[in-house]
Amino acid sequence: MGMSVLYEAVVFLAAAVIAVPVFKRLGIGAVLGYLMAGVCIGPWGLALIVDVENILHFAELGVALLLFVIGLELQPARLWALRRPVFGYGAAQLASTGLLLTFGGMALGLPLATAVIVGLALSLSSTAFVLQLLAERKELTTHHGRLSFAILLFQDLAAIP
Numbered sequence: 001m002g003m004s005v006l007y008e009a010v011v012f013l014a015a016a017v018i019a020v021p022v023f024k025r026l027g028i029g030a031v032l033g034y035l036m037a038g039v040c041i042g043p044w045g046l047a048l049i050v051d052v053e054n055i056l057h058f059a060e061l062g063v064a065l066l067l068f069v070i071g072l073e074l075q076p077a078r079l080w081a082l083r084r085p086v087f088g089y090g091a092a093q094l095a096s097t098g099l100l101l102t103f104g105g106m107a108l109g110l111p112l113a114t115a116v117i118v119g120l121a122l123s124l125s126s127t128a129f130v131l132q133l134l135a136e137r138k139e140l141t142t143h144h145g146r147l148s149f150a151i152l153l154f155q156d157l158a159a160i161p
Contacts, residue, residue, distance in 0.1 A: 019034065019037035020033035029136055031136075063128070086151075090153065090155065094120070094124075094154065097122075101120075127153075130148060131149070
């Protein structure tokens with residue numbers, strides 16, 4: 001058991017050390033490097049990692065650490081200043097995208113309830129992915145960076161129910 005965890009940790013680190021610099025050098029970004037590294041070492045790639053249930057704990061830990069870092073950087077004053085964009089633009093984005101995707105699902109023959117669930121689920125973005133890209137490009141403090149953050153924050157709140 002201990003050797004398995006050590007092996008997986010070494011494989012993850014090696015894949016990241018190889019893929020991320022390559023993707024950054026190509027101007028694509030570190031997040032896509034991490035994703036491609038995961039695809040390459042996973043069961044449908046080189047199969048260096050095959051027990052996906054076992055590595056789920058690594059992923060959960062990564063998400064928990066990311067949320068912790070986001071929480072540390074989120075000051076109450078900044079959150080209060082973003083309340084209008086969070087609930088205005090965030091709600092508008094989720095409603096419009098969800099509605100559009102719901103109609104698309106219904107056009108493909110899905111029942112209304114299923115189309116609504118699929119439409120709302122697909123209208124959510126990956127906070128980790130987008131924030132990392134904005135941070136790499138040093139755009140978090142720009143106007144569109146703040147609006148993106150507000151929309152992502154609303155999506156995170158909407159995903160809770």
